[in-house]
Amino acid sequence: MNTDMVLDALEQALHDRGMPKNVIHHSDRGVQYLSIRYTHRLEAANLRASVGTTGDSYDNALAETVNGLYKTEVIEYLKADWQGLADVQLATLNWVDWFNKKRVHSALGYVSPFEFEAMYYDKINPLGQVA
Secondary structure: OOHHHHHHHHHHHHHHHOOOOEEEEEEOHHHHHHHHHHHHHHHHHEEEEEEEOOHHHHHHHHHHHHHHHHHHHHHHHHHHHHHOOHHHHHHHHHHHHHHHHOEEEEOOOOOOOOHHHHHHHHHHOHHHHHO
């Protein structure tokens, strides 16, 4: 990974989520996430970086778990099917879309994170619903 790649992913996430504010951004201590350009973009988007110190398992636990799932479910499982970098990028995009929008989660009542969030906003904003 390099700074340009993670900046592109951040931009996609920001636009997909409607440019959210006051969000904590979790990542590991990879140099691409600590670069000046990435840090400036987080600040411009009003996102707070959550990067702990080395060995701080509490701060990095979410990022490390997601990275481990990605490596197992995409990199190790699908690597034999790839012809080049474009195949890896497409597999990654598909996995991220599935992970964020479609996978069911037991802690959420066996609905996807996307559905759970929609239900939450419907609950706190009943006036936004069509009569």
